[in-house]
Amino acid sequence: MPENNGKALFVLGSSHRTASIEVRERLALDVARAEQLAEDLRSGCVEECLILNTCNRVEIYGVTDEADLRPTLLNQLAAMHGMPLNELENHSFWLTGEEAVRHAFEVASGLDSQMVGENEILGQLKDAYAKASDQQLTGRVLNRVFQKSFQTAKWIRTNTGVSKGQVSIGNIATELAIRVCGDLADVNVVLLGSGEVGEKTTQALVSRGAQRIVVAARNLERARLLAEQFTGAVAPLEKLPQLLERADIIIGATSAPQPLITRDMLKPIMKKRPAQPLIAIDTALPRDIEQAAEDVTNVYLYNLDHLAQIANENLRAREAEVATAKQSILERAKRLWESMR
Amino acid sequence: MSFWHDRALTGTGCVFYGLAFLFALAPLIRRREYPHVIFMVLLIGGFIFQSFGLYVRGLEIHAIPLSNTFEVFQVLAWFAVGLNFVLRQMFQLKLLNFFSSGFGFGLSLISLSIASWDDQAPPLELPGSPWVGFHAALAIFSYSIFAVLALTSLMYMLQDRALKKMQTGGLFGMLPAIRQLEVINTKLISLGVSVLTVAVAIGFLNWLQAPHAVGLVKLTIALAVWLAYLFVLLQRRRNQLVAQKFAKTCLGLFVVALVSLWPLTQRSAAYPEADGVEFLDDARK
Numbered sequence: 001m002p003e004n005n006g007k008a009l010f011v012l013g014s015s016h017r018t019a020s021i022e023v024r025e026r027l028a029l030d031v032a033r034a035e036q037l038a039e040d041l042r043s044g045c046v047e048e049c050l051i052l053n054t055c056n057r058v059e060i061y062g063v064t065d066e067a068d069l070r071p072t073l074l075n076q077l078a079a080m081h082g083m084p085l086n087e088l089e090n091h092s093f094w095l096t097g098e099e100a101v102r103h104a105f106e107v108a109s110g111l112d113s114q115m116v117g118e119n120e121i122l123g124q125l126k127d128a129y130a131k132a133s134d135q136q137l138t139g140r141v142l143n144r145v146f147q148k149s150f151q152t153a154k155w156i157r158t159n160t161g162v163s164k165g166q167v168s169i170g171n172i173a174t175e176l177a178i179r180v181c182g183d184l185a186d187v188n189v190v191l192l193g194s195g196e197v198g199e200k201t202t203q204a205l206v207s208r209g210a211q212r213i214v215v216a217a218r219n220l221e222r223a224r225l226l227a228e229q230f231t232g233a234v235a236p237l238e239k240l241p242q243l244l245e246r247a248d249i250i251i252g253a254t255s256a257p258q259p260l261i262t263r264d265m266l267k268p269i270m271k272k273r274p275a276q277p278l279i280a281i282d283t284a285l286p287r288d289i290e291q292a293a294e295d296v297t298n299v300y301l302y303n304l305d306h307l308a309q310i311a312n313e314n315l316r317a318r319e320a321e322v323a324t325a326k327q328s329i330l331e332r333a334k335r336l337w338e339s340m341r
Numbered sequence: 342m343s344f345w346h347d348r349a350l351t352g353t354g355c356v357f358y359g360l361a362f363l364f365a366l367a368p369l370i371r372r373r374e375y376p377h378v379i380f381m382v383l384l385i386g387g388f389i390f391q392s393f394g395l396y397v398r399g400l401e402i403h404a405i406p407l408s409n410t411f412e413v414f415q416v417l418a419w420f421a422v423g424l425n426f427v428l429r430q431m432f433q434l435k436l437l438n439f440f441s442s443g444f445g446f447g448l449s450l451i452s453l454s455i456a457s458w459d460d461q462a463p464p465l466e467l468p469g470s471p472w473v474g475f476h477a478a479l480a481i482f483s484y485s486i487f488a489v490l491a492l493t494s495l496m497y498m499l500q501d502r503a504l505k506k507m508q509t510g511g512l513f514g515m516l517p518a519i520r521q522l523e524v525i526n527t528k529l530i531s532l533g534v535s536v537l538t539v540a541v542a543i544g545f546l547n548w549l550q551a552p553h554a555v556g557l558v559k560l561t562i563a564l565a566v567w568l569a570y571l572f573v574l575l576q577r578r579r580n581q582l583v584a585q586k587f588a589k590t591c592l593g594l595f596v597v598a599l600v601s602l603w604p605l606t607q608r609s610a611a612y613p614e615a616d617g618v619e620f621l622d623d624a625r626k
Binding site: 178 | 503504507509510513514516517518519520521523580583584585586
């Protein structure tokens with residue numbers, strides 16, 4: 001393991017590169033559990049710690065002087081998620097030293113994202129860093145790595161074409177909605193929850209003409225604030241069956257641990273409106289809409305993996321830019337790691 | 342004017358349709374938009390040549406040329422392409438003209454390729470009574486509506502499949518929305534069945550005046566096609582047949598209807614060529 005004054009930088013993670021959407025659902029951490037895990041690690045044998053917890057990745061960055069911390073961490077996570085150890089091993093990655101630095105740079109630059117070049121991840125990483133820093137979980141090594149990773153991300157975005165003509169989940173979802181519904185002016189949009197990606201997706205729909213928005217959530221106060229942005233209405237989640245009967249577009253963005261919309265729930269509803277197609281964009285993880293719902297006639301269901309697949313197909317033209325950016329990151333990571341040794 | 346001239350004109354129309362289709366197909370395969378002006382010049386050129394060809398043919402018989410399989414297929418292609426021009430404008434349907442160019446080319450090419458379909462024998466019953474001609478023209482017009490319905494159904498199926506398989510760009514991005522196609526398909530089947538019902542009613546009245554002018558096989562096939570479309574329309578109205586199943590049924594039914602045109606346009610072996618006119622003349626007495 002490459003060392004830094006006797007201390008090793010590591011990252012243990014699981015993302016769309018190592019785990020399917022089903023496994024990512026099981027590995028997803030809510031805010032409270034992520035905070036608790038960081039505290040536990042910090043009070044254990046990890047000297048510095050930062051947890052990046054997004055819908056597509058759970059990554060633990062840390063600094064330790066333990067010779068081989070990996071088995072301990074894996075055991076701790078396996079117990080936490082109730083997942084067999086070997087399964088967790090198969091769906092996770094472990095990087096150390098310069099490789100961990102390079103990985104942090106690639107994550108910050110959006111090169112490791114499911115939708116290559118996306119901007120959202122930089123904000124999420126900055127938030128995670130700010131939170132860890134406020135809680136004094138980070139120290140000299142992680143501070144340096146993450147501050148440099150933000151600079152690198154900025155350089156990549158300014159000097160390469162990776163983020164040019166960026167495709168976002170919102171734009172992809174809007175294009176799909178137009179292909180199903182046509183003119184968006186007279187469609188009924190139901191936003192479930194108040195997740196950030198769902199909010200951005202709804203914004204994209206509104207910018208393309210959608211006018212009738214209903215925000216359905218458990219927390220009606222938060223839903224009301226969100227609905228005001230779109231001059232939309234608010235409804236409790238209990239009214240979901242009634243909302244579905246009229247909906248043309250459903251956006252899932254809750255943090256519910258179980259699907260809110262199932263195939264069995266959707267089938268009788270779609271029978272009542274057989275000629276009216278429904279497009280369901282599930283931006284939540286764990287998912288809000290059961291995957292089996294796509295079998296219901298006239299339902300078009302897309303989850304994060306699907307949206308990323310479409311986006312990356314559109315991004316293939318930028319493969320040369322990605323290669324340039326990766327080369328640059330490799331050199332920068334090497335320089336930083338050597339300067340820190 | 343000889344038949345060669347009208348075949349040459351319809352043949353030129355066929356070449357233009359084919360050029361228009363291939364001209365648009367090449368960029369679409371590469372997921373790019375095709376230059377619309379050049380495409381439309383080729384398509385309209387094909388329509389004009391075909392119109393002239395049918396006009397010249399019509400001058401020979403002083404009626405709309407529907408006396409053999411070649412003419413029926415040509416008129417069907419002509420109606421369908423013409424109808425597509427109108428619908429393209431009405432519903433702002435991208436790509437409809439691309440599909441109609443392919444349809445016009447395919448139908449025209451088949452009818453030109455099979456020489457036996459264009460025998461030079463005197464035309465069948467048509468000049469005998471204007472009502473018979475009107476019935477035939479209306480029936481072929483309704484078939485052209487079903488042809489457009491088949492094209493929009495094909496577009497529906499392509500869009501549905503592309504959305505399920507997450508295909509984007511090129512042809513898929515230009516296809517109309519699922520909801521729009523569902524509405525158009527419903528309107529088209531209503532219109533098609535209405536026109537065919539009028540055609541069948543007129544045909545029935547003609548048949549009452551001269552029952553042996555039409556063979557049992559023809560009668561059965563014509564009624565079966567009408568009943569099948571009527572059934573599909575009723576099922577659609579009752580929301581029993583919607584979305585992809587409806588589109589598949591419309592496309593399949595049109596293939597059956599198209600194949601049925603061949604026996605429908607054959608002369609009845611039991612009757613000499615001029616019998617239809619005589620029977621109708623008798624009926625008028």
